[in-house]
Amino acid sequence: MANPLLMAEIFDNINEGIYILNRKGDYIYCNNAFLKMVGATREEALRLNAFQLIPEGQVSVSVAVTAFTEKKKVSVVNNVLTPKGYHYRQLATATPIFGSGGEVEYMLVETVRLDLLAKRYQQAILYEDDSTIEVPALSPERTRAKETIIADSPAMQAILQTAAQVAQTDSTVLISGETGTGKEVLAKYIHRNSSRADAPIIEINCAALPENLLEAELFGYTKGAFTGALNTGKPGLIEAAHGGTLFLDEINSLPLALQGKFLRVLESHKSKRLGAVEEQEIDFRLLAATNQNLKEGVLAGTFRADLYYRLNVIPLELPPLRERREDIAPLATFFLDYYCKRYSRTKVLSRRVIEQLKAYDWPGNIRELKNVVERLLVTSAAGTLEIYQDLAPLLGEDAVRSTSPEIYPADWEAFYQFDPEHFSLKAYMEFCEKHVLADALKRCPSSYKAAALLKTDQSTIVRKRKKYGL
Numbered sequence: 001m002a003n004p005l006l007m008a009e010i011f012d013n014i015n016e017g018i019y020i021l022n023r024k025g026d027y028i029y030c031n032n033a034f035l036k037m038v039g040a041t042r043e044e045a046l047r048l049n050a051f052q053l054i055p056e057g058q059v060s061v062s063v064a065v066t067a068f069t070e071k072k073k074v075s076v077v078n079n080v081l082t083p084k085g086y087h088y089r090q091l092a093t094a095t096p097i098f099g100s101g102g103e104v105e106y107m108l109v110e111t112v113r114l115d116l117l118a119k120r121y122q123q124a125i126l127y128e129d130d131s132t133i134e135v136p137a138l139s140p141e142r143t144r145a146k147e148t149i150i151a152d153s154p155a156m157q158a159i160l161q162t163a164a165q166v167a168q169t170d171s172t173v174l175i176s177g178e179t180g181t182g183k184e185v186l187a188k189y190i191h192r193n194s195s196r197a198d199a200p201i202i203e204i205n206c207a208a209l210p211e212n213l214l215e216a217e218l219f220g221y222t223k224g225a226f227t228g229a230l231n232t233g234k235p236g237l238i239e240a241a242h243g244g245t246l247f248l249d250e251i252n253s254l255p256l257a258l259q260g261k262f263l264r265v266l267e268s269h270k271s272k273r274l275g276a277v278e279e280q281e282i283d284f285r286l287l288a289a290t291n292q293n294l295k296e297g298v299l300a301g302t303f304r305a306d307l308y309y310r311l312n313v314i315p316l317e318l319p320p321l322r323e324r325r326e327d328i329a330p331l332a333t334f335f336l337d338y339y340c341k342r343y344s345r346t347k348v349l350s351r352r353v354i355e356q357l358k359a360y361d362w363p364g365n366i367r368e369l370k371n372v373v374e375r376l377l378v379t380s381a382a383g384t385l386e387i388y389q390d391l392a393p394l395l396g397e398d399a400v401r402s403t404s405p406e407i408y409p410a411d412w413e414a415f416y417q418f419d420p421e422h423f424s425l426k427a428y429m430e431f432c433e434k435h436v437l438a439d440a441l442k443r444c445p446s447s448y449k450a451a452a453l454l455k456t457d458q459s460t461i462v463r464k465r466k467k468y469g470l
């Protein structure tokens, strides 16, 4: 291990503020960057205790206290009021270090001021050297090969659990759900987790082709089977799924004539090319997906009842995204990460954007969310880390009306991006004034104390409180 002096020197040269707490929350180490951030001497800092910072109003949320309680690594973005009365916003991560008895022995905390991080990031962009910053875009094949499934909601977790169980069998699975809810993703997940995973999954969208072409694609044909047929003939997709999985997407669009033909294949596991005499034995597992209620199709006479019952062995229903809102934020950050890699950018979604995404009903479900995140990223202002855009132009006024603006007041650019049309120096100054006043009133038990904190008189506090409806 390197010598302690060298280690101290290294820690003091790290740009992020670092401090270590003992199990009681006492500060037992801090590096230079941390002292600079809070404007304290080492002696002052080493007298602090993390459990006392919130009651004393120095931080809005204590990452260390949260990590002590949850006994796991935690990151927060919070506001800090330094002993010198100066305010900043930081990203802090606390990592517990456990003793042999499993109790938290020490807490390592790393902090970075968001405004300085943004400046460093901005400078890096200004001095950007293409050869060092360029990240090769992921090729579509690589990204599609191993699809990640985000499933934070209890509903999705239950579906994945059932899917993993049924994957082990050869039963037919009927996946239903609105468009864009992830039916194809789920079908691939079942295939990947089945004993057929090394064989191909052959996918066909029954709505994508007219009846005659679909029939030729599914069953294949022999040489000269019809005008325009290839001289060599062509194997069908059912054959191609031999040993693997056949995935029929939008099976509700399978024409009635083909439904009967396909039912026979499903029951006998034998298929015959168009124009052929001989049938071929085919070993495949069927997964089907529908974005319409097949039972209603049966009642309306557009879907054969016998095929419906043959398909509906294991039904899995994917709920629309609006019924599993817990998945919205993780999906949005997952897609942002995906597109950041693809477009070689570094961005995060602001809390306000996430709130707006969570409030929206997503008629196009996950596919729509993915597209919105891509648009947010590519249209976001260069040089700022957080994406602050107002989503009303993308999602519609009604969709986002219910959320309240939450903006870091020192960042006027964010304020401008949030509402460029109504931006003015006066509007921004009033916004800051309101924010500072609300903050002071939260910290102080009386308007007199708030007046003392803000070095103004109490009548001004009362007047402005009324003006801003606080």
Ligand SMILES: Nc1ncnc2c1ncn2[C@@H]1O[C@H](COP(=O)(O)OP(=O)(O)OP(=O)(O)O)[C@@H](O)[C@H]1O
Residues within 6 Å of the ligand: 147, 148, 149, 150, 151, 177, 178, 179, 180, 181, 182, 183, 184, 185, 186, 249, 291, 331, 366, 367, 370
């Ligand atoms: N749980 C998930 N985690 C991550 N990405 C997902 C998830 N579900 C869906 N997606 C992504 O959302 C998009 C739409 O998913 P998919 O094509 O599977 O939906 P679908 O229900 O089959 O849609 P359609 O009915 O229109 O065929 C895809 O880009 C997919 O990768």
